[in-house]
Amino acid sequence: MYIRKFLFLSLLLSISSFAMPTWADSTNTGWVFTMTNAEAGNEVLMFSHRPHQPLVGMGGVATGGNGNGGGLGNQGGVILSSDHHWLFVVNANSNSISVFEVDKDGLTLVDAFDSGGEQPVSLTQHDDLLYVLNAATDSIGGFTIGGDGTLTPLDGSNQSLSGDGTGPAQIGFTPWGDALVVTEKATNQITTFLIDGDGLPVSAFVNPSAGETPFGFDFDRYGHLLVSEAAGGAADKSSLSSYAVQEDGSLEVLASAVPTNETAACWVEMSRNRRYAFTTNTGSSSISAFRSGRDGSLTLTTEDGVAASTGEGSAPIDLALSSRGNYLFSLSRADGTIAAFRVIGNRWLLPVPGADGLPLTVNGLAAY
Numbered sequence: 576m577y578i579r580k581f582l583f584l585s586l587l588l589s590i591s592s593f594a595m596p597t598w599a600d601s602t603n604t605g606w607v608f609t610m611t612n613a614e615a616g617n618e619v620l621m622f623s624h625r626p627h628q629p630l631v632g633m634g635g636v637a638t639g640g641n642g643n644g645g646g647l648g649n650q651g652g653v654i655l656s657s658d659h660h661w662l663f664v665v666n667a668n669s670n671s672i673s674v675f676e677v678d679k680d681g682l683t684l685v686d687a688f689d690s691g692g693e694q695p696v697s698l699t700q701h702d703d704l705l706y707v708l709n710a711a712t713d714s715i716g717g718f719t720i721g722g723d724g725t726l727t728p729l730d731g732s733n734q735s736l737s738g739d740g741t742g743p744a745q746i747g748f749t750p751w752g753d754a755l756v757v758t759e760k761a762t763n764q765i766t767t768f769l770i771d772g773d774g775l776p777v778s779a780f781v782n783p784s785a786g787e788t789p790f791g792f793d794f795d796r797y798g799h800l801l802v803s804e805a806a807g808g809a810a811d812k813s814s815l816s817s818y819a820v821q822e823d824g825s826l827e828v829l830a831s832a833v834p835t836n837e838t839a840a841c842w843v844e845m846s847r848n849r850r851y852a853f854t855t856n857t858g859s860s861s862i863s864a865f866r867s868g869r870d871g872s873l874t875l876t877t878e879d880g881v882a883a884s885t886g887e888g889s890a891p892i893d894l895a896l897s898s899r900g901n902y903l904f905s906l907s908r909a910d911g912t913i914a915a916f917r918v919i920g921n922r923w924l925l926p927v928p929g930a931d932g933l934p935l936t937v938n939g940l941a942a943y
Contacts, residue, residue, distance in 0.1 A: 605897050605943050606677070607904055607913065607930075610653050610664050611635065612642030612938040617666050617673075619653070620937070621681055622913070622930055624902065629928035630913060638673035639687035640666025643694070644936050646908070648760065649710070650745040650791035650842050650893065651697035653939030659898065661685075661724055662941065663705060665695040672698065672707060674724045685724035691716035691733055697745045701752035704774045706732070708746035708757060713739055715746060715757065717774060729774055737766050737781045744790045744841075749820055750798055756820075758789040758802060765789055765802065767824040780824035785816040786832035791842040795867040796849035803840040803854045804832060813840035815854060815863075817871040829871025835863040836880035842893055846921040847900020853882070853924075855891040855905055860884060862891065862905060864922050876922050883924035885914040893940035904929070906940045913940075 607622040607630060618635035652665045655677070662675040662682060670693050674685040692709025699706050705718045705726060717732030736743060742761030748770075749756065755768040755776065763784045768776035786804030793801055799817045806812035814832040821827060838858025845852055852865045852873070864882035865873045876882055885891040890909035896902070896918070903924060905914040915929035 607895065607940070607942045608653055608655075608662055609893070609906055609913070609933070609937050609940050610638065610642065611934045612644065612647070612652075612667070612936045613934065614641055614644035614668060617642040617664070619662065619664055619675065619682060620933065624897070624915070624942075626901070627927070630915060630930040632930060633681060636675065636682045636684060638664050638666055639684060640669035640671040640673055642936065642938070643667040647696045647710070647938050648742065648744055649696035649938070651699060651747065651939070653941045654698050654700060655941045655943055656700050656720075659943045661720065663698045663700065664939065665690070665698060665707070667694050667696060670695060670709075672705075672726060674726060676724055688718070688726040691728060696743070699747045699755070701748040704729070704752070706746055706748070706755060708743050710743050713741050713743065715755065715768070715776070719774070731775050734768060734776045734779065737762055737764050745792060747792060750794050754820060754824055756792060756800060758784075758792060760788050760790060760805070763787055763789065765826060767820065767826065769824050778824060782826040785818075785828045786814045790840070791854075793843045793845045793852065794849070795845060795852065797867075797869055797871070799829060799867065799871045800826065801843055801845070801852050801867060801873070803843045805839045805841050808839045808858055810838050810858065811836055813837055813856060813858075815840065815843070815852065815865055815873055817867065817873055819871065830873040833865070833873040833875075834880070835875070837861050837863055844894035844896050844903065846918065847896065848921050851876070851922040853894055853903060855885070855894055856880075857890045857892060860887060860889045860891060862894075862924065864924070866922070882922070883916055883926065886910070886912070889914070893938070895940040895942035898943040902927075902942070904940060904942055906937060908935055908937050911935050911937065
C-alpha cells in the first residue's frame with residue numbers, strides 16, 4: 576500500500592512539473608520564517624526556498640525582545656501580513672511584538688512594541704488591524720498598523736477571555752474581519768468577539784468546544800471555522816471540528832470532533848484552495864489531511880489519518896503554506912528541523928528536502 580501510494584504521488588509530481596510553465600516556478604524565490612524564542616534574545620531565522628531545492632539558511636535577525644526558551648502552546652506566534660510586506664513576531668518574555676519589513680533581501684526590524692499584556696503568544700492581522708493574544712493575562716488587545724509598520728494601541732480594544740487560567744492557544748480574524756476567535760485549551764471553550772467598524776470588540780460569546788483541548792484553527796473556502804483538538808494528548812484521540820460562525824458570535828457545530836486517528840492534533844493550515852485542512856499530530860510525528868465539504872463535513876484523505884510523516888520523534892508543531900500553495904512546511908522543536916513537502920492536488924504531500932540544525936527552542940512558522 577505504501578509503495579503504491581508513493582508511486583502515485585511521484586506520478587502526480589512528474590505530471591504537475593511537466594504541465595507547469597518553467598517561468599512559473601524556476602524564477603520564484605520564497606521565504607520561510609521562524610523564531611528562536613530564546614530567553615537571552617529572540618531572533619527570527621530566515622530560509623529561502625526555490626522549487627525542487629532544499630531550504631537555504633539565510634541567517635537570523637534580532638527581534639529586540641526575549642522569548643521564553645520553551646513551549647508556548649500556541650499557533651500564530653510568527654505571522655506575515657496578507658500582502659507579505661510585514662512580519663509580526665511575539666516576544667513572550669518581554670511582553671512585546673516585533674515588526675519587520677520584508678523585501679527581496681530579507682528583513683529589516685521596524686521596532687518592538689508593548690503587547691499591552693503579559694506573555695503574547697499569538698497574532699492575527701486584517702487590513703490595518705493587528706490583534707494579539709496575551710496568555711498570562713488571559714486577554715486580547717488591538718493595534719492599528721501604520722504605513723511605516725509602527726503599531727499604535729487601539730483604545731478600548733483590550734478585552735478579557737472567559738476567565739483566568741484559560742490556556743489560550745490562538746487568536747484569529749474571521750475571513751471578513753467582522754469577528755475574532757480565540758481557542759482556550761484549559762477551559763475547552765472558544766471565545767468569539769464581534770468587531771465593529773472601528774475595529775473594536777463590541778461583544779463576546781463563549782462557546783463550548785465540540786472536542787477536548789481546542790488548539791489551532793483556520794477557515795475553509797466557505798468561511799467555516801476548523802479547529803483542531805488535542806484531547807489532552809491522549810493516544811490516537813485527537814480530532815478536528817468545523818463550525819459556522821453566526822451573526823451574534825455563537826458557533827454552530829457542523830462536524831463534531833472527527834477523529835484524526837493520531838495523537839495531539841494541534842496546528843491547522845488550509846490548502847491554497849481552502850478545500851483541505853492539514854493538521855500536525857505532535858504525539859504521532861505525522862500530518863493528517865481532511866477534505867472540508869460545503870456543508871462543513873470533514874473527511875480524512877487517508878484511512879489511517881497519516882497524510883505524511885515528519886520523522887520519528889520529531890513531534891511537529893507549527894505549519895505554514897507557501898503563497899502559491901505548492902509547498903507545506905512543518906516545524907519540529909523536538910529535533911530542530913523544518914520538514915518540507917510538495918503539495919499535489921491541494922492534498923497529497925510528497926517529502927522534499929527541508930532544514931535542520933535549528934535551536935530546540937524554535938516556535939512559530941510563516942512562509943510565502
